[in-house]
Amino acid sequence: MNTSPITTSVFDLFKVGPGPSSSHTIGPMKAAFDFLQRLQQLPEAIQQKATAIGIYLYGSLSATGKGHGTDRAIVAGLLGWQPETTDPEELLALLKDPAINYPIQVGSRSIDINNNSLHFERKRYESPYANTMVLKLEANGEILAEEEYYSIGGGFVIRKGEPEAGPVSVDLPYPYRTMKELRSHLTASKLPLEDVLIANEMALTGRSRKEINLRIDQILDFMHKAVKRGLRHKGILPGSIRLHRKAPVLYKQACGLSQSSDSFLIFLNAYCLAASEENAAGGIVVTAPTSGASGVIPGLTFLAKKHFHYDKETLRKGMLAAAAVGFLVKHNASISGAEMGCMGEIGTAAAMGAAFLTYCAGKPIDAVESAAEICIEHHLGMTCDPIGGYVQIPCIERNAMGAVKAYNAFLLATAGTPAHQKISLDAVIKVMKATGRDMSTKYKETSEAGLALSATEC
Incomplete structure (x- = not known):
């Protein structure tokens, strides 16, 4: 286990830049x-x-x-x-x-x-x-x-020659390496999760609480602009696969079925595909935690804003809960497809999304942990095998599937008693790291196996 405390900024995890990776x-x-x-x-x-x-x-x-x-x-x-x-x-x-x-x-x-x-x-x-x-x-x-x-x-x-850890000289008010340690701070301080995370962020970056909130709003705006662009843009994505964009078609279907019980899922799929297709086209997206997984959180937050009508403060709190999960995976395993396969990218994004939904709904930290754990558990062993080396197949649809899993994990975690969950988030992250270590390099973003070998059929 990494013995140093987490010193990653929220805005290093959520970074704005061009796709596709x-x-x-x-x-x-x-x-x-x-x-x-x-x-x-x-x-x-x-x-x-x-x-x-x-x-x-x-x-x-x-x-x-x-x-x-x-x-x-x-x-x-x-x-x-x-x-x-x-x-x-x-x-x-x-x-x-x-x-x-x-x-x-x-x-x-x-x-x-x-x-x-x-x-x-x-x-x-x-x-x-x-x-x-x-x-x-x-x-x-x-x-x-x-x-x-x-x-x-x-x-x-x-x-080379520089440490992976962040600024080790920073004196964090709430240092933690694991979910267990983070929860102990919450218990001892009696503070909500967002206050603990913001206190650390202020120490790391020197930003005020107001500046942090403003930047989270800006990050959400970048995410939602990517969704909106993806819902408008039609045609074929760059590259030899010549993959047709699907988000505008799905969105039109959802609008036509607004009274149907299926419309909720169709809207969510459309939003996630929209941001992910923008990423595949090289558009400006937000790493969440990676560009390859940059459709999951934008799709879920767009849904939460437009359909659940959550206000800015609620969305910010949810984003901080998502960041906490992303920090834990990055610190104790990896968010890289080249190291973990797609469980490091979509698996982490889905876990972050599940934490976002659960915390926005006002559920306690044990439910947030359970939702994130369930998501990672059901992405274990997922390969990263992009056809032709493009972040398109299976990457784009995988973002939508990851978001749906995040929503289902939220439902599962809040349907029962979270304290009865048998596997902790810390434990499943350890399993994730071990699985990534054991996985063949052919399935870790090299396009040498799996679906990548189906390229001749496309």
């Missing part, structure tokens, strides 16, 4: 931007000597990086782009024309990069993480500077 798009963009900043700090003599930048990708970044837009994301980062402010259309245009060179400014020197600068290395690379990228500043084959980065899911990036 937080580990393959947002993470590499951030890593490349960091490398660019480090190049600017080199002595001028080294900068002037440089002739090329080499980009080497390993693990699932190499296996499915093309379909996930990793190449474009790295070029964007080296150009100085940031995930939240990137124009999706401009990002999709990068590297389309192999004749175009992209000038990277290193001090006063301009170095051109293009498709030939990227190396998708399928050979095994000794690394502690599945998604590894190595960036090099070169001079006719001589390496002038080199950095190694690991994209660990959800847009989180570690540079």
Whole structure:
């Protein structure tokens, strides 16, 4: 178990950026931007000597990086782009024309990069993480500077030599590593969950409670804009699969069946597909906790706002409960598809969604824990095997299925006595980690097995 306390910010878990993958798009963009900043700090003599930048990708970044837009994301980062402010259309245009060179400014020197600068290395690379990228500043084959980065899911990036944990010097008012420890703080302080989480967030970020609430509202707004765009946009998604968008059709069906008992589920499916299809198209989405799972929480929160008519304060509380579950999985297992398979992405998102629904409904912390545990329990062993390396099949529909499971987990957790639940959230997260460790790499975002082998049928 990770022995340090959780020091992840709510706004590191919920990050705004372009799809289709937080580990393959947002993470590499951030890593490349960091490398660019480090190049600017080199002595001028080294900068002037440089002739090329080499980009080497390993693990699932190499296996499915093309379909996930990793190449474009790295070029964007080296150009100085940031995930939240990137124009999706401009990002999709990068590297389309192999004749175009992209000038990277290193001090006063301009170095051109293009498709030939990227190396998708399928050979095994000794690394502690599945998604590894190595960036090099070169001079006719001589390496002038080199950095190694690991994209660990959800847009989180570690540079080699730096600890994975966050700012260890921060004195948290309520430090915790497990749900058991979090619950002990709630019991001792007699504070509601949101107050404990906000107190930690204030210590981590220096933001006031008002600023935290405003940013949560902004995150929800980004999520709901993705849903609304997805409900409007029709046509075929980018890539060789030529998958047709389904959300607008489902939404139209739901509106026509508004008096039917099935309309609730059709609306929920439409909302989740809408955000997930926007992600697949490279649109701006919110990692929740990853881009590949960025349809679950947006779909559920949109439903909660439009159909349950929850106010802003209730939605914020639910988002914080969702974040707490995401923190626990990230800290004690992983939210990366390359490490956990899709149980790390959709499984976590569904558990977060179940916690959101349960807390918004005013249920106690033991019910919130039970709902999250049920969701993870029923995603154990789920593979990540995207056809063609695109975040489309089975990823898009899997978001809708995950949201439905989240709603059902909420119903199951609140139908009986949560204290009678035999398996704790902490226990199922341990099982999740062990399952991910035992799972074959063929089923962890490499497109080498499972549904990915059905590509010839599509």
